[in-house]
Amino acid sequence: MRHTRNARALALFLLLAALLCACARTSHATRPLASQDWPQARTMHADGLALDYIDLPAREAGTQAPPLLLLTGYAVTKEMWDQALLHDLRARRRVLVLDNRGMGQSAAPAGAFALRDLARDAAALLDGLGIAHADVLGWSMGGMTAQELALLRPDLVRSLTLLATVAENAELMPVLDRMAALPPAQLLGAMFPPGWAAAHPDAPARLPARPRPPNMDVITRQYAAMKHWTGTLERLPALRMPVLVLAGGQDWVCRSEQSRRIAAAIPGARLEVMHQGGHWMMHQEPEALARLVEDFLAKLDATPATR
Template sequence: MPAAIPCSPRVPPALLSPLRYMALLLVLLVGLAGLAAGCAAPNGRSGADLTPGQDTLPQAATARLDGVLLAWRDLPAPPGEETARPLLLLTGFAMTGEGWDRQFLRGLNAGRRVVVMENRGMGAAAGLPPGAPVDLPTMARDAARLLEHLGIAKADVLGWSMGGGVALELALARPERVAALALYAPPLSGAAVKPVLDRMFAMSPQELKAALFPQDWAAAHPEVWAELPRPAPLPEGMAVRQYAALCAWPGVAERLPDLRVPALFLAGEADWVCPAEDVRVQAQAAHGARLELVPQGGHWMMHQEPRTLARLVDDFLNAQP
């Protein structure tokens, strides 16, 4: 296991500028180019068969649980799949539920109910009091509260990036609530991911856009920019609070031998945010975990290979009792 490196939750100056941060987020989700007509290619990325109306998520529902407003989008199970175990989705750093790839969501939703949860203070759950804690174990408790509120005794859980850390915290603290885990590019620790976030916030919009996907893949799939979900506004200050929370998170690598929930770790071989080697370290530490590497997959690989990822998750979850 790599030695821990000191991690100060000092926020980089670039992140303190809401206008700059929103500009970076827009680049992240929409891109600077490719929104013009004619950029979509019929033989582009796998799953590039979006049709009008399919990319709209259900309106968010909200509930105040233990004094904190939580929000989620409920995608009901299709006919004939009502008895399948529900799947809870936990979102990554500085993202709302709008950031999930729609083709990926449809693939997951084809065989089960999917609940897309917002992290506290994000999306329709905006308005978190300044003194309310924002840390990964607290977000895991929010997830457990939401499952209880929805009457879901046990769910499968998929976490992306920071959401993967939240999913691991949930499974370690409340294993009776989690049937199986799918961990998509989970960070090893805050110390490991902090230099990457600082590098990201120091990039110009053009540099960040160029780094979103592997260069060769992006050149071959120009339609990806038009198909990215449109961003939702971020509540003021939440990116800063999540940054500090993620930076201070020690990770769970030392506790992973105690994980007793079946786990699938998904890593992109070209992921520079949560590198495949960091994901491999976690998969090797977790008893009986499965590791799947996606060639040319970056941190945003659900926008590259939505069908492939949905199939890997679906096959794994369907194999669990």
């Protein structure tokens, strides 16, 4: 099937990208987590699944902020989050990073699954940890899952941050097919805007050095889940929690126009566009991105009555 070939092609690219990242030198700007700060991955058994996640405590003692759950994107594992971003996000709050089913050490049942199933997995993690309210940040496909989670379990989601994502798949799927047709080196470069990449030739050094090889069978099922997703745009007006939408002005995978549609559909949503940002903008300006998220969450911490 065509989507199987496309998913496998993307998986091969991601494996190449992973090898490049592993070979890249470490940039001081990334402030990588020290080994003692990167805890052993944990496993939550829920609904017959073993879900792999990491639990990063707040760096400041005594914080009362709700935890922040990060939902990971297409074909990658939790190690692909920018470490400088994680470092800054956990300054005042606990951060949970979940591997999607079938990725990393998370198990995947046989057969197809939908994005709503990934949302149920995220809810199962929070329920299993006894977390009544969490702030949720979803990146790319994880942003699609985050929307489904907020619609499915609004009781769990204090706020929603949507990073480089979409609410409809009509424009996304042709882009994924186009990505699969690009040579790996060209595709790797396309994750960053050309002008920015030219000015930052050491950009690969910002990429994480601990990626896992992709599971191509699971990635094929992720592709199918996005292909068959009916979207959320017509349902988004039902959301009542605070929402921050973060877009890259030069993101050609999830274009900023799609983020504008999301923000326009959600009452009171805040839109921030990083004009030089590509789809991997977290690896371009992690500190600036963390400041936007922290500013959004800090205001909610100061006014808990927003829920």
